Amino acid sequence: MANTAQSRKRARQAEKCRQHNAPFRTRFRSAIKKVQAAITSGDKTAAEAEYKSASSIIDKTLAKGLIHKNKAARHKSRLGTQVRAL
Numbered sequence: 001m002a003n004t005a006q007s008r009k010r011a012r013q014a015e016k017c018r019q020h021n022a023p024f025r026t027r028f029r030s031a032i033k034k035v036q037a038a039i040t041s042g043d044k045t046a047a048e049a050e051y052k053s054a055s056s057i058i059d060k061t062l063a064k065g066l067i068h069k070n071k072a073a074r075h076k077s078r079l080g081t082q083v084r085a086l
Contacts, residue, residue, distance in 0.1 A: 024066055031057040035079050044086040051083045 002008040031054035038047035055076055062072040 021064075021066055024061055024064060027057055028061040028067070032075060032079065035083070039079075039082050039086065042086065044083070047083045047086060051079055054079065 002011045031050075035047060035050040035054045038050045041047075058067075058072050058076055061067050062069060
């Protein structure tokens with residue numbers, strides 16, 4: 001438990017930040033899962049459409065600082081490779 005006033009404030013701020021970022025993180029993960037589901041189903045047009053929207057969401061998540069630029073590039077690269085392989 002936080003002992004000093006400073007650490008109590010940081011704990012409050014961290015929780016507020018966590019709650020603010022949670023939906024963005026969820027949207028990021030869901031977008032990736034939608035692309036993977038489309039790839040699994042074998043529907044190339046659906047996979048391409050989902051990849052396009054997922055790519056945008058990945059970029060927005062990156063811009064907010066929730067993920068590292070290399071993680072964003074890695075996800076986009078791997079998903080794009082799988083979509084092109086269909």
